[in-house]
Structures are given as C-alpha cells and as structure tokens.
Amino acid sequence: MAESWTPTLEQVADHIPTRTRPTEPPGTDTLLGTFNGQTTPTAEQANRQITAAVAEVLAAVGGTIPAAPPHLATLASEAAALRAAASIELAYPDRQADVNVYEQLNARAIAALQRLIDAVNDAGSGPEGALMPVWAFPDPPRHGDYPL
Known part of the structure; x- marks a missing residue:
C-alpha cells in the first residue's frame, strides 16, 4: 500500500530535471518535467x-509517519523525493558529473531525513518540542537527609 505522502514522479523530477529529456529525437534539450517511457530512467x-526511498524513510522513523502535525507528511515526501533523485543519479550515470550530483543530492537527502526524524521525535513534545529543557537531578547523598 502506497503512503499518502509518497512523492510523485514530478516531485522527484524537480530535483533532477535533466533526467526528463526524451531519448527521441536524439540531442533534444526539451525537459518534460516527469518520467515516462521516453526518458532514462523510465517512469x-x-x-x-521512489518505492525504495519511501521504505527507507519509513524505516528511519520507526515504520509510520504520524498524521499530526500535518507538516510531517510534507517533510517525509521531500525526504523520499531527494533520496529517490539521488538513487536515480547513482543508478544511471552518464558521466562523472552525475556522480557529483549524486553526492550533493545524497547530502541533501540525509539532511532532510534528519529533519524529519527530529520533527517526528518532537511531535509529541508540545509546541517547542526539543527546545524545552528537561531537568534531572541525582538522588541526594545520605548525609543530605540529616539536619545539620
């Protein structure tokens, strides 16, 4: 079952628009903005x-994206789109520059995934989330219980 936040082909193509050039006619500079049977990779x-990227995002956050707050779905979709775009660049390199693009996309995907993990962890912590301090003190020593 596909997640409601699964990125579309267009969302992934937004990160790697040059991959949406049709293979026919050769040498065209037209960018389709999506993947289809004439692009490399195909749709x-x-x-x-994309399916693999969604599975990776779900694994990183414990198997589910909470429904609230709603921005978590947007963060999850962006993290999966970046991961899929990076994977496509690595899977279909035409030149060394594609590997360099992969490295940049991979760094962005890692950062997006970390933002999502932090947001999911903060979702149940109130409006400030992890910005609120948590105080913890050790038990007093035995001599601290006696009046001086």
Missing part, C-alpha cells in the same frame, strides 16, 4: 526508486 524504473 517504471523511477517508481521503483
């Missing part, structure tokens, strides 16, 4: 990368 191949 089917890109969807497999």
Whole structure:
C-alpha cells in the first residue's frame, strides 16, 4: 500500500530535471518535467526508486509517519523525493558529473531525513518540542537527609 505522502514522479523530477529529456529525437534539450517511457530512467524504473526511498524513510522513523502535525507528511515526501533523485543519479550515470550530483543530492537527502526524524521525535513534545529543557537531578547523598 502506497503512503499518502509518497512523492510523485514530478516531485522527484524537480530535483533532477535533466533526467526528463526524451531519448527521441536524439540531442533534444526539451525537459518534460516527469518520467515516462521516453526518458532514462523510465517512469517504471523511477517508481521503483521512489518505492525504495519511501521504505527507507519509513524505516528511519520507526515504520509510520504520524498524521499530526500535518507538516510531517510534507517533510517525509521531500525526504523520499531527494533520496529517490539521488538513487536515480547513482543508478544511471552518464558521466562523472552525475556522480557529483549524486553526492550533493545524497547530502541533501540525509539532511532532510534528519529533519524529519527530529520533527517526528518532537511531535509529541508540545509546541517547542526539543527546545524545552528537561531537568534531572541525582538522588541526594545520605548525609543530605540529616539536619545539620
């Protein structure tokens, strides 16, 4: 079952627009903005990368994205889109520059995933989340219980 926040082909293509050039006619500079049967990768191949990226995001956050607050779904979708875009760049390199693009996309995907993990962890912590201090003190020593 696909998650409601699963990124679309267009959302992934937004991160790697040059991958949406059609293969026919050769040498065209037209960018389609999505993947289809004429692009490399095809829509089917890109969807497999998206499915893997969604599974990776779910694994990182414990298997589910909470319904509230609603911005978590947006963060999850962006993290999965970046992960899928990075995976596509690594899976279909045409030149060394594609590997460099992968490294940049991978760094962005890692940062987006960490933002999502932090937001999920903070979701039940009130409006300030992790910014609120948590105080903890050790038990007093035995001599601290006696009046002096």
